[in-house]
Amino acid sequence: MQDFRGLGLGAGSGGGPGGGGNRWRMRELAQNEHFDWAIFRRALRAFVPYWPYTIIVTIVILAASFGGVVPAWLTQRIIDDGIQKHSMSIIVEYTLALILISIATGLLGVLQTWLSNLIAQNVMADYRIALFRHLQRQTVGFFASRQAGDLVSRVTNDVTAIQSVVTTTLVGFVSNLLNIAATLFLMFSMNWRLAILAVIVVPGFVIPTQRVGKSRQKLQGHIQNYLSKMTVQLSESLGVSGALLIRIFNRQGAEEQEFAESNRTLRDLQVRQALIGRWLFMWLNMFSSIGPALLWMYGGWLVVQNEIGLGVIVAFTALLSRLYGPLSQLAQLHVSILSSVALFRRIYGIMDVVPEVQDGPLTIPDNSVAGRIRLDGISFSYLPDKPEHHQEAQAQGNAGKERPASSAGAETRRAKPPIQSAPTEVRWALQDIDLAIEPGETVALVGPSGAGKTTLLNLIPRFSDPANGRVYLDGMDTQTLTLHALRAQMGLVPQDPFFFHDTVASNLRLAKDTATAAEMEAACRAAQIHDTIMALPEGYETVVGERGYRLSGGERQRLAIARVLLQGPKIVLLDEATSALDTVIERKIQDALAVLLEGRTALVIAHRLSTILKADKIVVMEKGRIGAIGTHAELVERNPLYKELYETQFHIEGELHQQVPESS
Known part of the structure; x- marks a missing residue:
């Protein structure tokens, strides 16, 4: 069994979102605008179980980085030693080397993509199962104080949203860093003066990223909140009980309007987030054009003075894309990491909720x-x-463990008034x-x-x-x-028995997964429900519908009794x-x-x-x-x-x- 301690998802304080105003409003927790290294280090621990793959992919990235700069050097040799000196053998030799290096680099790129996605998908799967497993340990009261749609959103939307961040955090950072190092090494070895000129514009890639990262971090938290709200409404409105309630009170139009309003808000937030990024990319593209222009001007003068060959300038021009491209990606990586902090806080805000009821040490036979x-x-x-609402607010504030940090909690659809922390009389x-x-x-x-x-x-x-x-x-x-x-x-027959959207037999086997057809029939006969089941279209293989909606109230109760009889407590x-x-x-x-x-x-x-x-x-x-x-x-x-x-x-x-x- 996978040990999820490496995920950094240990228990601590816990809780959930409070809310006020109309049913789409909530109390949003303040977000820190600084990058929280404690949360980031905690997230990186998710990679620990996959360290062998990490070492392999690092070696592949290193090989691909040096393979990526070799074509520029070969191009210089082809121009200076082959074309300008009219040596066809040099041209053929270096051209074949250029082709082979390109093929090898392409294959390494495929291998790198496969390994990086293998690591990322495993990490995401670990987060999902760890989050789901932790939720299974919570008490009934935990779920009574929350909306199922919000929890579903955290397990699905939030974890999926950090997938690209997880991938770029490890692979993107290492790849871009090694590409920059290999490119600078070749540049300075070819001509140190042109290399210095090429890196003069580097500060232009770094300066604007901090402010952009803060803005996108705020918007990312709001976007996840609205995704959570929409998931809540869909889960409530499209469930059979919610659908029936909406139709009884003719609320279809109101529900459509509320969903449309939330959808429009989400659309506007995502447009704003995209525009913030475009301003940064415009700045980066501008400096990406300035560098080659300066290089051609100064390099052309050196060629005229016969201090360097034409092949050096051509090689430097090719290398600039391998320098500025990774620099741009590193800047975007920084922005992405900043915007992911709110996502990690939301996930850890649930994972840090300590279950109210803890396992004891002793076991006895069934x-x-x-x-x-x-x-x-x-x-x-x-x-x-x-209620765990209040605990989760504390958990999100302590998600990094090493430094207090707060986060935007999930917006709840039918929000309740904010929970007051002032002492009140015990009920x-x-x-x-x-x-x-x-x-x-x-x-x-x-x-x-x-x-x-x-x-x-x-x-x-x-x-x-x-x-x-x-x-x-x-x-x-x-x-x-x-x-x-x-x-x-012990067996429990609740006042309103619940059944999954599955067959009668599958719902019965919840009590005893090894139950035979004869055992199920005996239990159902004793519960006065066997004849009713046999009258269904497919007997015990009939799907009962969501919450057993295809059965009457009395049939659901008798089936619940049969389920406990099958358990035999x-x-x-x-x-x-x-x-x-x-x-x-x-x-x-x-x-x-x-x-x-x-x-x-x-x-x-x-x-x-x-x-x-x-x-x-x-x-x-x-x-x-x-x-x-x-x-x-x-x-x-x-x-x-x-x-x-x-x-x-x-x-x-x-x-x-x-x-x-x-x-x-």
């Missing part, structure tokens, strides 16, 4: 626990300044939770909205970690287990949401749940009376605390909140059930 769960003094809070979602669940028990969580039921459920598989207290699984602190080992012991976490379904479908789901929960430890956020009545014990939650624990009969008698919930929701539901004929 499905090896008895299923005993204990929550000891659990408290959990959502701090207003805690506790859970406080002082003590709860014991024995193996095989079904425990129902009930309470009003916002009572902390989902937060408590999410602490079991460590989607988040509590601020205080510990969660124990069979007596083991869950924070001492690897996340893989912990989550392999000892612990089931269930956010039961059947209240919006008709009675027939609900009964099918309840039958599937009966199979799922049998013999397993279950923690269920209960929405239905049937779940309440079948639970071994019921936990009543209110304002982040446990108000009471007991059976249905006990809580109706002694807990006012539970009695109110029962009478308003569950009791009415029970009466409705009694009115439905059994045959339905």
Whole structure:
């Protein structure tokens, strides 16, 4: 497995963009206008794993550099020793050498291009996989505070944008430097006076680059922000849920207008960036013309004085293109490197976000626990300044590690108000939770909205970690287990099950990638969904659509239950949401749940009376605390909140059930 430490993508502080105003605005972080050597050195560490290729390509560049100046020397010999002295043998000899050198140099150029692109593509692939792998380690809360389109933009647009910079950083710099060195060596060896004249205009190539680089650096950050915004809008508007919402409220025209405005802004920024570069290139081209003019004037005078041969001037004229060309490219390289700093900051701004939940050191076999769960003094809070937005702003400021540096964060489409850093009162979602669940028990969580039921459920598989207290699984602190080992012991059926745009079989195999057709069928039969699947056009090979959109709500829930049955965990976490379904479908789901929960430890956020009545014990939650624990009969008698919930929701539901004929 590739070791990505060489990329310099270590963990540090983290976070993301804040925003304010309308949904296309954001709080842009200040950018340093100086070149940040710390970030650049960190980026160069990406080449460490490929040092053998780097050595080879350097040797090839060195050979190609000297091969590139030899034709000028051969041209001088052909003119001075061959043509002017009427020696046909010299002309033929040096002409053949000129042809062979040109062929060899061309082949070396092909080899150099292949090697440099091989290095660059490997480095880009490493960045992408390292960034994706780091994102996979983040908590659910990390993604809840971000837009998927912005993250996609960083993995794709930002990494792709630095590809040319990565290539020129190594190969372009070395190639141009060696070309200049070889050219100057031959020039001074041929005639030192003409060589000095040729380099007089060199300062004209260097002076304007610093200011141009700063301007392009600013614009590059803005361009990437708008690319990110457009990616966000496309991912939201072209997804099935977003497309449906837009059409429900007749927002097609507004969406088109917003996309057009962003597109126009991006177009204008890119035009501005191109014009800034053209002013520099005009300056460089002007000095590229002055040099040969001075050379012909002074060199012609030396020829008239019989101090040099005509071939020397012709050779010098050819060498000037090999001197000024690399100088121009070095100047452009400097500009490109300056403009890339914002890109590297954006990438490192994500890579430096420390995952809130860290792996523990211990591992245990899958499905090896008895299923005993204990929550000891659990408290959990959502701090207003805690989300990873705020961390990423710090991470971008410290992306270079050695010197603080800030960067433009990604603009978010539906931006929220800026996150304030001033201390605010802690909002506790859970406080002082003590709860014991024995193996095989079904425990129902009930309470009003916002009572902390989902937060408590999410602490079991460590989607988040509590601020205080510990969660124990069979007596083991869950924070001492690897996340893989912990989550392999439990299955989750969420309130809104998610399915990838893939086949039914592929979505089932997410729970068990080695599942056979017979195993999948058995799980689906138990979940009351097999007949429905077989009625689909291609059975288990039918594509379910984005988020399972081709399936009904009840079918998605039963398929999610089948997926957990296929996994076969000892612990089931269930956010039961059947209240919006008709009675027939609900009964099918309840039958599937009966199979799922049998013999397993279950923690269920209960929405239905049937779940309440079948639970071994019921936990009543209110304002982040446990108000009471007991059976249905006990809580109706002694807990006012539970009695109110029962009478308003569950009791009415029970009466409705009694009115439905059994045959339905």
